[in-house]
Structures are given as structure tokens and as C-alpha cells.
Amino acid sequence: MTSPSAPLFQVENLHARPAVDDLDAATPPEILRGLNLTVNAGEVHAIMGPNGCGKSTFASCVLASPEYEVTEGRLVLHGDDITDWPTDVRAKAGIFLGFQYPQEIAGVSVIQFLRQALSARKGIDLSVLELRLATMDWMKRLGMDSSFVDRYLNEGFSGGEKKRNEIMQMAILEPDLAVLDETDSGLDIDALRIVAKGIREVRVDRPQMGVVLITHYQRLLDELAPDHVHVMVDGRIVASGGMEIAERLERDGYESFRS
Numbered sequence: 001m002t003s004p005s006a007p008l009f010q011v012e013n014l015h016a017r018p019a020v021d022d023l024d025a026a027t028p029p030e031i032l033r034g035l036n037l038t039v040n041a042g043e044v045h046a047i048m049g050p051n052g053c054g055k056s057t058f059a060s061c062v063l064a065s066p067e068y069e070v071t072e073g074r075l076v077l078h079g080d081d082i083t084d085w086p087t088d089v090r091a092k093a094g095i096f097l098g099f100q101y102p103q104e105i106a107g108v109s110v111i112q113f114l115r116q117a118l119s120a121r122k123g124i125d126l127s128v129l130e131l132r133l134a135t136m137d138w139m140k141r142l143g144m145d146s147s148f149v150d151r152y153l154n155e156g157f158s159g160g161e162k163k164r165n166e167i168m169q170m171a172i173l174e175p176d177l178a179v180l181d182e183t184d185s186g187l188d189i190d191a192l193r194i195v196a197k198g199i200r201e202v203r204v205d206r207p208q209m210g211v212v213l214i215t216h217y218q219r220l221l222d223e224l225a226p227d228h229v230h231v232m233v234d235g236r237i238v239a240s241g242g243m244e245i246a247e248r249l250e251r252d253g254y255e256s257f258r259s
């Protein structure tokens with residue numbers, strides 16, 4: 001049952017490993033090894049961690065990627081245990097994932113994709129014209145040309161265009177929880193500022209939205225001032241705090257967080 005008093009999103013002792021179809025194959029080791037996280041409505045959380053610690057695996061598990069098997073623990077959204085919910089149901093319930101490496105989809109334009117995603121998420125069937133109007137404002141805010149929505153999804157997009165497109169999707173789909181995986185990677189400082197501004201503007205429109213920012217870099221945190229900063233090492237969160245955690249990371253590196 002959805003509970004109004006429950007936190008927006010809770011991750012309880014999450015363990016996950018790559019899914020294997022081949023029954024004879026050796027069981028792969030766990031990538032996530034007891035991850036805990038609570039995100040309240042309106043909060044921005046940053047997760048920082050070295051390459052390979054499991055950040056993208058976590059993002060994939062939040063949206064139920066078939067690539068991973070959850071072996072222990074729970075994911076709870078608005079008080080509902082969603083651990084067994086498939087991807088489409090989670091998306092409909094309000095979870096948005098911005099990918100580290102957005103996929104190219106040949107032959108599907110940005111606007112066609114948005115139209116389908118919006119229909120799946122909210123059951124709203126906007127005409128292309130209506131959607132075009134809705135996207136125009138966001139494209140302007142994100143510094144994109146209005147012809148952008150007619151291009152094929154991510155085909156030949158620069159790193160910055162891919163990330164801005166993810167932010168526009170987030171703005172249009174109006175999620176309750178947005179998980180943004182390395183939204184800052186591959187961006188120069190100007191593009192990073194535009195993306196950060198886009199995230200801030202979506203939050204102004206949707207102050208209750210929770211955001212989990214997965215990032216390598218202090219720069220994005222300086223722009224977005226998260227409420228909570230977490231350090232992830234070897235598949236679990238080993239330290240949590242405010243911006244002082246990010247400053248300690250900058251100074252001492254991840255080694256100082258390894259036990």
C-alpha cells in the first residue's frame with residue numbers, strides 16, 4: 001500500500017549480481033553487497049565512488065534491468081515493496097533513470113520517443129504538435145535548437161546533447177524519483193552548467209521530486225548542492241554526510257574510505 005508518511009524511496013540491504021541464463025555457468029560474484037539508502041521527497045542525494053564499485057549496477061537495479069539479479073534486500077517506493085516489479089511498472093510509478101551511456105535508437109526521433117514514453121508513464125496521449133510545444137520551452141532552457149526533437153534518438157549526438165536530452169526527458173516525464181548516472185561525464189564546463197541548471201529548474205517545477213546523482217566529479221555537486229553525499233566502495237555505501245564528504249574525497253581520495 002502506498003503510504004503518504006513513508007519515505008519516497010528506500011533501499012534496504014541490496015545485494016545483486018549479473019544475471020546468468022546458462023545454468024551450468026559459475027555463479028558470478030555479487031556487485032552490490034548490502035547497499036542501504038533512504039531518499040525523502042524533495043531531497044538530492046549524490047553517490048560518489050571509484051570506477052567499478054557498482055554505481056551503474058545500482059542504477060540498473062533501481063529500474064529492474066534484466067541484466068542483474070537481486071539476491072537479497074528490498075527496494076521500496078512510497079512504502080510499496082517494488083523489488084519484484086518489472087521495469088515498465090516502475091517507470092509508470094514514477095522512477096526515471098538517466099543513463100550513463102544513452103542508447104542510440106535508429107529510426108525513432110526524439111519526439112516520437114518522448115510521446116511513447118509519456119503515454120507509458122502517464123497515460124497521456126499528446127499529439128506531436130502538443131508535445132512539440134511542451135518541449136520547445138525546455139529546449140530553450142537547455143540551450144538546444146528546436147530542430148533537435150526531430151533527430152533520431154542519440155544518433156550522432158554529442159556527449160552534451162545526449163545528457164541534455166536525458167534532462168529534457170526527465171522534465172517532460174515528471175518523475176517522483178530521478179536517478180541520474182554520470183550525467184556530468186563527457187561534458188565541458190558550459191554544458192555541465194546548463195545540465196545543472198536544467199536539473200534545478202525541473203526541481204523548481206517539481207519540488208517533491210527526489211534526485212539521486214551518481215557522479216565522479218565535485219563540479220556537479222558544487223552546482224547542485226546535494227542534501228546528502230554518499231561514498232560507495234565495493235558495492236556498498238561506506239560513508240554518508242554533507243558536502244564535507246565530497247571535500248574529504250577531493251583531498252584524501254577513495255582510499256581513505258576503504259576499511
Ligand SMILES: Nc1ncnc2c1ncn2[C@@H]1O[C@H](COP(=O)(O)OP(=O)(O)O)[C@@H](O)[C@H]1O
Pocket residue numbers: 018019028031049050051052053054055056057058067
Ligand atoms: N553484466 C555484467 N556482467 C559482469 N560483470 C559486470 C556486469 N555489470 C557490471 N559488471 C562488473 O561489476 C563491477 C561494477 O560495474 P559498474 O556498476 O558499471 O561500476 P561503476 O558504474 O561504479 O563504474 C565492474 O567490475 C564491472 O565490470
Ligand SMILES: [Mg+2]
Pocket residue numbers: 055056057100182
Ligand atoms: Mg558507471
